[in-house]
Amino acid sequence: QVQVVESGGGLVQPGGSLRLSCAASGLFSSNYAMSWYRQAPGKERELVALIITNGGGTNYADSVKGRFTISRDNGKNTVYLQMNSLKPEDTAVYYCKFSTSARTSYWGQGTQVTVSS
Secondary structure, eight states: OOEEEEEOOEEEOTTOOEEEEEEEESOOOSOOEEEEEEEOTTSOOEEEEEEETTTOOEEEOTTTTTTEEEEEEGGGTEEEEEEOSOOGGGOEEEEEEEEEETTEEEEOOOEEEEEOO
């Protein structure tokens, strides 16, 4: 059974930084994608960033380009999201996802990020 554990959320002032971590255990596939989503109250969940474990490649939502960076540690089955220059509109619950195929994904429980003075 796959377990996905997130950490690193919290309260930060505008302009500050946070680093989210997400580690998966029980993954038997060596080829998977890692991604971060977020969902603010009253809004739909949106894709924030994506990274491919094998083959490389990243992409970001336009709203976070230049501020957020997704990275991975394949040996630890861990994905990170470095968030800089945070804005109040970045406030949301952030979820990580590991996708081992087009139809198989595993989600973290979510971690709250609040950007407020």
